[in-house]
Amino acid sequence: MQWVDKYSPSTLSQLVGQEQPSTQIQSYLQSFKRGKALLIWGPTGCGKTSAVYAIANDQNAELIEMNASDLRNKNAINEFLGSVIGQQSLFSQLKIILIDEVDLFSGIYDRGGIQALSKIIETSTFPVICTANNPFDKKLKPLRKISTLVELSQLDHSIIFTTLKNISQKESISLPDPVLKTLARKAGGDLRGAIHDLQTLSSSPDNDPESFLASERRKTETIEQALTKVFKSTSPELYRGAFDLVGENIDTIFLWVDNNLPREYTKNKDRKRAYDALSKADIFRGRIRKQQYYRYYVYIFELLTSGIALAKKERYPGISEYKESMRILRIWQANMKYAKRKIIAEKLANKTHQSQKQAFQQIPLMKIAFQKNKDYAEKITSELNLDKDEADWLNK
Numbered sequence: 001m002q003w004v005d006k007y008s009p010s011t012l013s014q015l016v017g018q019e020q021p022s023t024q025i026q027s028y029l030q031s032f033k034r035g036k037a038l039l040i041w042g043p044t045g046c047g048k049t050s051a052v053y054a055i056a057n058d059q060n061a062e063l064i065e066m067n068a069s070d071l072r073n074k075n076a077i078n079e080f081l082g083s084v085i086g087q088q089s090l091f092s093q094l095k096i097i098l099i100d101e102v103d104l105f106s107g108i109y110d111r112g113g114i115q116a117l118s119k120i121i122e123t124s125t126f127p128v129i130c131t132a133n134n135p136f137d138k139k140l141k142p143l144r145k146i147s148t149l150v151e152l153s154q155l156d157h158s159i160i161f162t163t164l165k166n167i168s169q170k171e172s173i174s175l176p177d178p179v180l181k182t183l184a185r186k187a188g189g190d191l192r193g194a195i196h197d198l199q200t201l202s203s204s205p206d207n208d209p210e211s212f213l214a215s216e217r218r219k220t221e222t223i224e225q226a227l228t229k230v231f232k233s234t235s236p237e238l239y240r241g242a243f244d245l246v247g248e249n250i251d252t253i254f255l256w257v258d259n260n261l262p263r264e265y266t267k268n269k270d271r272k273r274a275y276d277a278l279s280k281a282d283i284f285r286g287r288i289r290k291q292q293y294y295r296y297y298v299y300i301f302e303l304l305t306s307g308i309a310l311a312k313k314e315r316y317p318g319i320s321e322y323k324e325s326m327r328i329l330r331i332w333q334a335n336m337k338y339a340k341r342k343i344i345a346e347k348l349a350n351k352t353h354q355s356q357k358q359a360f361q362q363i364p365l366m367k368i369a370f371q372k373n374k375d376y377a378e379k380i381t382s383e384l385n386l387d388k389d390e391a392d393w394l395n396k
């Protein structure tokens, strides 16, 4: 049996690291009023789907899951919900309707689909709970308007560690703490991924915790060392995982690769192939940003390592000095600033029911007020659910 299923929380109190959102979910159900859906959002593997199953269990409710084909078009939605709503009687059990990963379905809705869904939510006597990685898709706007949004945050690595430790004890496996800590950190907030890794590691016969320890100790490789492995070698033992031990974030790694690739690869054909890999990696980076689907990192790193290493016919002689490009860095920083402004504008627009464009223009003013008035800053932070980065940005 998969441990992710075996240890999936059966009651909301077992959902780790999500205490505040759990309370919000409970109070949504307690004070449920027709016409208001619940939209639970957050990154992969943080407990969105589990939360709905757990609360249904707590409430002794029947969970009815709608899937993509039920949401195909207006007629299908009406038919599905019509039959569910039609079953209601005075003594019947509470029903909760779950529409999991509503953002993934939005791509295949016909035009009326999401509108029809919203209509149904307005008339359903049962709570409708949707989950999404990215609830800010334009198509979901009608849904957002009539939903209470609850954010589940990325799980902290210490929480993941504690969970892995508990599972290890129950499974009587004795991986040392530092290995569990490495697994927890590697998961990047995805508890599902971490539990999977734990099961794989403990069930493989050549399970080698030592190498995990070693790789953690070597965590401080420089970006230049990693680039040397990728640019100068064609052997998988060298380039594979080249960036794993580098502390820089993914955007910085892209900048370094982009800036040094043409210096190292001087033959046109090599360059073409290398840029091909780099641009594909960039596409996945964009998809992670849009969909928050962190698993794409696997492809990104594969393209950045084997993709680029194997783009060259043969190794270029000599020792290279790799440089960081300041120009690209500046453009990138400017874009990042712009991106923060856009995210905050999106939240503001959402809360105040105005267009994103209008909200975007109000940000400079908001910034001034934010810096001058501490009360205002606190209020805005909690009203718009700003994270620390966003609040810091407004303060700058």
Ligand SMILES: Nc1ncnc2c1ncn2[C@@H]1O[C@H](COP(=O)(O)OP(=O)(O)OP(=O)(O)O)[C@@H](O)[C@H]1O
Binding pocket: 003, 004, 005, 007, 008, 009, 014, 015, 016, 017, 018, 042, 043, 044, 045, 046, 047, 048, 049, 050, 051, 101, 132, 133, 191, 192, 193, 195
């Ligand atoms: N907060 C949590 N508490 C306890 N277990 C969790 C939590 N988050 C994830 N898990 C574990 O990971 C598994 C997957 O979680 P879940 O399906 O709820 O993730 P999700 O947020 O819906 O992710 P996705 O966006 O990929 O659908 C669960 O079955 C459970 O074992």
Ligand SMILES: [Mg+2]
Binding pocket: 048, 049, 050, 100, 101, 131
């Ligand atoms: Mg899910």
